Amino acid sequence: MFTHPVLTPFAGLARKPRPRASVWCDRRYTFQTCQHSNPRQTNDRITMKFRILGRTGVQVSPLCFGTMSFGGDADEKASAAMYRACRDTGINFYDTANQYSSGRSEQILGELIQGHREELVLATKCANPTGRDINARGLSRRHITRAAEDSLKRLKTDRVEVFYLHQPDPATPLEESMRALEDLVRAGKILYPAISNHSAWQTQQAIDIQKAHGWAALQAVQPMYNLVKRQAEVEILPMAEANGLSVLPYSPAAGGVLSGKYSQQEKPTIGRLYSNPRYKDRYGEAWVHETAANFAAFCKNRGVHPVSMAVAWVGAHPAVTAPVIGARSVEQLQASLDSLKIDMTPALRAELSALSRTPPPATDRLEEVIQPK
Numbered sequence: 001m002f003t004h005p006v007l008t009p010f011a012g013l014a015r016k017p018r019p020r021a022s023v024w025c026d027r028r029y030t031f032q033t034c035q036h037s038n039p040r041q042t043n044d045r046i047t048m049k050f051r052i053l054g055r056t057g058v059q060v061s062p063l064c065f066g067t068m069s070f071g072g073d074a075d076e077k078a079s080a081a082m083y084r085a086c087r088d089t090g091i092n093f094y095d096t097a098n099q100y101s102s103g104r105s106e107q108i109l110g111e112l113i114q115g116h117r118e119e120l121v122l123a124t125k126c127a128n129p130t131g132r133d134i135n136a137r138g139l140s141r142r143h144i145t146r147a148a149e150d151s152l153k154r155l156k157t158d159r160v161e162v163f164y165l166h167q168p169d170p171a172t173p174l175e176e177s178m179r180a181l182e183d184l185v186r187a188g189k190i191l192y193p194a195i196s197n198h199s200a201w202q203t204q205q206a207i208d209i210q211k212a213h214g215w216a217a218l219q220a221v222q223p224m225y226n227l228v229k230r231q232a233e234v235e236i237l238p239m240a241e242a243n244g245l246s247v248l249p250y251s252p253a254a255g256g257v258l259s260g261k262y263s264q265q266e267k268p269t270i271g272r273l274y275s276n277p278r279y280k281d282r283y284g285e286a287w288v289h290e291t292a293a294n295f296a297a298f299c300k301n302r303g304v305h306p307v308s309m310a311v312a313w314v315g316a317h318p319a320v321t322a323p324v325i326g327a328r329s330v331e332q333l334q335a336s337l338d339s340l341k342i343d344m345t346p347a348l349r350a351e352l353s354a355l356s357r358t359p360p361p362a363t364d365r366l367e368e369v370i371q372p373k
């Protein structure tokens with residue numbers, strides 16, 4: 001077991017009581033608690049509590065389905081099956097990016113949403129290269145505008161609700177990018193600007209630029225956040241709470257590391273940590289795998305799939321609106337969907353947090369967050 005249990009989980013964050021049922025005054029929850037809005041209900045054991053996206057009034061499911069695997073790890077048939085499973089569970093929130101499988105993810109999602117587009121909240125992203133041209137990338141107004149228009153064509157829709165700057169572009173002043181988002185909002189092509197993979201100070205700068213000009217405000221951030229990647233707790237999550245932003249964390253199962261499969265005797269023959277060197281590096285530290293093994297053992301003792309527990313742990317942070325889940329098959333996906341059945345009490349979450357490293361506070365004054373013995 002990892003030895004950092006002296007730190008309080010969520011050190012420095014004001015704890016808010018988590019409403020259990022119908023509470024309309026908490027911006028994260030709707031006034032209504034219901035099974036779900038989708039009449040094609042097949043899993044009546046899952047109760048879907050919709051939440052409010054940022055300060056928009058738009059209601060989103062407490063899980064967002066990320067379609068990064070569409071057109072890559074998942075072919076069209078597997079993608080359609082996962083999409084159906086999400087719809088049947090009541091998920092109305094879907095995430096993609098222009099970069100995923102070079103646009104195939106958006107195309108496949110665009111086909112699947114036909115006939116019920118108005119029941120969905122769609123998010124896509126731009127910044128990563130879309131071609132060999134020197135300007136087919138980044139966050140210039142030139143590229144953002146073209147990227148958004150191309151995404152709408154692939155998604156076969158006239159607008160997306162959430163549009164992210166996928167990652168920072170050091171070559172472009174932030175004001176240029178925020179103006180481009182404002183113009184897209186005014187043109188009705190995107191509804192809510194959002195940011196992913198930016199630091200808290202960069203996000204705050206973006207917010208301040210928008211405020212100074214009276215431009216449409218950011219409504220969401222999409223940071224990486226899971227039991228072995230907790231840096232977001234230090235600055236990003238408190239910044240989001242302070243600004244009323246939704247937090248939609250990606251990789252809640254650490255790209256599969258928290259499934260425990262990489263620490264088993266019989267290692268799997270396929271998996272992102274084998275096929276993607278970036279993920280191998282990202283999750284390469286020995287303590288990460290040690291933590292994943294301890295976490296998997298903890299879950300096994302309680303008869304819960306580790307991916308279900310990992311997603312529930314992310315979703316239970318007070319600042320989080322909805323984890324963005326991912327899978328390559330319906331079988332894998334089911335574990336993430338089952339996270340909705342877990343009652344992640346503060347005590348259980350603290351127990352799980354203690355298996356991992358709690359990041360030091362922004363001030364590095366460790367003595368202020370050590371639990372009294």
Ligand SMILES: NC(=O)c1ccc[n+]([C@@H]2O[C@H](COP(=O)([O-])OP(=O)(O)OC[C@H]3O[C@@H](n4cnc5c(N)ncnc54)[C@H](OP(=O)(O)O)[C@@H]3O)[C@@H](O)[C@H]2O)c1
Nearest residue numbers: 066067068250251252253254255256259271272325326332
């Ligand atoms: N903004 C960004 O920069 C960014 C970055 C990454 C992702 N995202 C978004 O977030 C979504 C989710 O991210 P993610 O895919 O990294 O989430 P994740 O839930 O941490 O990882 C999903 C991966 O874990 C493995 N997995 C999932 N369930 C499993 C199970 N039951 N048993 C064994 N392995 C399992 C599968 O990979 P293998 O089968 O390959 O092991 C699956 O593709 C993406 O689809 C995308 O929309 C955004």
